[in-house]
Amino acid sequence: MPITDLKDHFTLGGTAVNGWCAIPSPITAEILGRAGFDMVTVDLQHGLIDYQMALTMCQVLQGLPAPVLCRVPWNEPGIIMKCLDAGFTGLICPMINTKEDARRLVEAARYAPVGGRSFGPTRANMVHGATYARNANEKVLVLAMIETREALSNLDAILGVDGIDGVYVGPSDLGLSLGYEPTLEPTEAAVIEAIAEIAARTRAAGLIAGVHTGSATMIKAMFERGFHFASLLTDARLFTNALAKSLAEVRDTTAQVVSGY
Numbered sequence: 224m225p226i227t228d229l230k231d232h233f234t235l236g237g238t239a240v241n242g243w244c245a246i247p248s249p250i251t252a253e254i255l256g257r258a259g260f261d262m263v264t265v266d267l268q269h270g271l272i273d274y275q276m277a278l279t280m281c282q283v284l285q286g287l288p289a290p291v292l293c294r295v296p297w298n299e300p301g302i303i304m305k306c307l308d309a310g311f312t313g314l315i316c317p318m319i320n321t322k323e324d325a326r327r328l329v330e331a332a333r334y335a336p337v338g339g340r341s342f343g344p345t346r347a348n349m350v351h352g353a354t355y356a357r358n359a360n361e362k363v364l365v366l367a368m369i370e371t372r373e374a375l376s377n378l379d380a381i382l383g384v385d386g387i388d389g390v391y392v393g394p395s396d397l398g399l400s401l402g403y404e405p406t407l408e409p410t411e412a413a414v415i416e417a418i419a420e421i422a423a424r425t426r427a428a429g430l431i432a433g434v435h436t437g438s439a440t441m442i443k444a445m446f447e448r449g450f451h452f453a454s455l456l457t458d459a460r461l462f463t464n465a466l467a468k469s470l471a472e473v474r475d476t477t478a479q480v481v482s483g484y
Contacts, residue, residue: 225288226261229313229364230388233431239452240442241433242289244280245270245459252280255458256287262452264292267302268317270457274302278309278346285310285350292364298324300331304340307332310350313364315391315433320373322380329386332365337386364388366433369421370396378421382428389431389451392421407437407456422449 226232226239233239242260244252247270256263263284265277272280277293284291292313293306306314316328330338337360348355351362367381368374370393374381381387395405398414409415418434425432426449433452436442442453455461464478471478 226290228362229262229290230362230431233451238446238450241292241452241454243435243454243457244272244284245457246462247272247276247280249276249279249283251458251462253283253287256284256289260289260455262290262292263287264294264315264454265311266294266457267306268294268296270294270459274305274309277306281309281311290364292366294368298328298331300327303328303331304343307340307359307363308344308347310344310346312351312362313366313388315366315368317368317393318370318374318396319367319381319390320371321377322384325367325381325384325387328365328367329384332363333360333386360386364431366391366431368393370394371400373400375417375421378424379428382425382430387430389433390421390425392418392432392434392450394418394435394437407435408441418445419448 239261242255242263244255244265265272265280267277281291290312292315293311294315295302295306298316319325319328332338332340334340334356342356344355365386365388367387367390369378369390394407394409397417398409399405401413403411403414422432432450434445434450435454436445437456442455445453467478
């Protein structure tokens with residue numbers, strides 16, 4: 224069954240596999256959206272997607288049966304509000320390292336009295352109905368990215384900020400911050416333990432835990448660790464790996480499969 228409300232789905236014990244759009248194209252977005260992912264995220268940070276393209280991709284994806292989130296480029300009020308006004312059902316914000324960072328995120332993403340989001344949901348009203356402003360604070364998913372040593376040390380304080388629904392782990396930056404090579408499939412014990420700790424502490428706080436991964440095998444492992452949802456690479460990397468595998472089969476060589484962004 225398609226997920227109609229992510230918060231309810233996760234509260235009831237459900238999990239989800241997230242598709243990740245980094246290619247600026249409504250066609251590839253539609254292909255990914257029709258592939259069977261439970262939810263889809265459009266990436267305005269490390270992807271090649273600007274706001275106008277993100278809006279177009281959102282319009283395409285919302286015609287398909289999966290909630291559509293975006294990752295904003297930074298913790299900046301203008302782009303956060305524009306993305307929510309465009310009709311995305313939730314957002315992921317990078318590099319939330321402190322309680323104050325989390326408060327600034329909430330200030331931009333939530334209407335008063337929880338935050339200070341300016342009213343003007345141009346497309347969101349059309350998509351989600353005239354009661355959007357009344358329900359947005361409850362329905363819109365706001366996730367803080369935990370991807371540094373500093374964020375890990377401040378995790379409980381971040382989780383305690385009213386208006387934060389949960390966290391999203393970036394294994395590459397987290398590993399880099401802990402002194403290891405960046406990868407979406409970490410093998411270093413310290414990184415694996417940190418990721419597991421984030422899931423456990425987020426669960427204990429009654430909030431949602433998501434994580435980016437480099438393989439289907441890692442997704443299964445992350446669900447076992449308690450994550451509510453996990454992303455499978457990106458559309459760009461899936462496409463690259465599929466090309467490499469097919470060409471390797473033709474040429475009887477070994478494909479160079481990459482797990483990074």
